[in-house]
Amino acid sequence: MLYEGVLRKMQTENGSPIQYFLVFEHDFLNMNQALDKTVQIDFIKYQCLNCGEERPIYRQGFCKSCFYETPAAGDWIMKPELSTAHLDKEDRDLEYEKKVQLQPHIVYLANSSNVKVGVTRKTQVPTRWIDQGAHEAIEIVEVPNRYLAGITEVALKEHVSDKTSWQKMLTNRIEDVNLVEWRNKLKSSIPDEATDYFIESNGETHLEFPVLQYPEKVKSLNLDKTPSYTGVLKGIKGQYLIFEDSTVFNIRGNEGYYVGISIL
Template sequence: MLYQGVLRKMQTEMGSPIQYFLVFENDFLNMNQLLNKELTIDFIKFQCLNCGRERPIYRQGFCKSCFYESASAGDWIMKPELSTAHLGKEDRDLEYEKKVQLQPHIVYLANSSNVKVGVTRKTQVPTRWIDQGAHEAIEIVEVPNRYLAGITEVALKAHVSDKTSWQKMLTNRIEDVDLKAWRDKLQSSIPEGASEYFLGENSETHMDFPVLQFPEKVKSLNLDKTPSYTGVLKGIKGQYLIFEDSTVFNIRGNEGYFVGIGIS
């Protein structure tokens, strides 16, 4: 069977294990059902997620012009401390920025390759943790806007990482840690304005990923260099497909690539 469409990050459903869905314009695939099957991925063309034109993808699924012009690719996306909608100040599109920034946000600790701090909209819990391949996570604060979440993350980065080693996450060389203890340890470092929103009674959330075989050492599939690849799917973690030959393919990292996927 052959499916075609532009890649967007896989949609997920919390479960044991987590369910993954690759959604195209007119079809979708339950990726869990493809474990142990041979897949062929063929790059066909680019398709910008914003303008829809066939232009080379620059970042985040956008062509270069859309990346620098679209409201959904502003610097505050990656650096929430730069959010200004709470001040009524526009970056690229104030109405869009109000819609996204002026809603409850969570600052959390997650353990994917190590303990890290991160920010997400409340509506994206636990999706954000799943996308990062975290096997455990816990909320620290729930604040009313993105700016407060951003300055909290900046303050906590002085004490805990904000990065994930994707290679370590995919090889599953990880250790369980006491995230409650980490949360309580970091409470005193939460900045003024956000400290009143501390969450001190919640428990850890655990994620179970559909992986039959973890690679010993990963090699990343780059469609620009290898436009056609065939391998047996052995697992899904984060937004990565894991294949029998230790090749891994980052779906989110290839958003905006129009591909064909053959199943045999």
């Protein structure tokens, strides 16, 4: 069976295990059904997620010009503390920025390779944790806009990491920790503007990924260097496909690549 289209991050449904879907313009593929089967990935062309043109992908699935123009790639995406829509101040497109920034946001702790702090829109829970390959997570605060979430994250980064080791996450060299204790320990470090939004009484969320076999080491598939790859799919975690030969393929890291995927 051949599926063809431009890569976007896999859509997910939380379950036991999590279900993963590659969604193309005219078709979709439940990747869980490809586990233990031979999968072939062929790079065909680039296709910018914003303009749709066949241009080399620069970052985040966008060609270079779109990356510096589209509001979906503003600096506040990666650095929520730079959000300004609550001040009625435009970065690239105020209407878009108000739509995204002026809605409830969660500051959370997630454990994928280690305990890390992060920010996401409330509507993206638990999707954001799944995308990061976190096997456990917990909300710390729920605030009404992205700016408050951003300054809270900046404050908490003084005490806990905001990075994930993707290699450690994919080899499953992880340990369970008590995130409730971590949440309570960090309470005193929350900025004054966000203290009223602290969540007192929630528990951890645990996530189960569809992985049959974890690799000892990982080697990342680069479609620019290896435009055709074939391997037996052994797992899916975060936004990565894990193959029997220890090759891993980051779907989100290859957004904007138009590919053919065959289940052999």
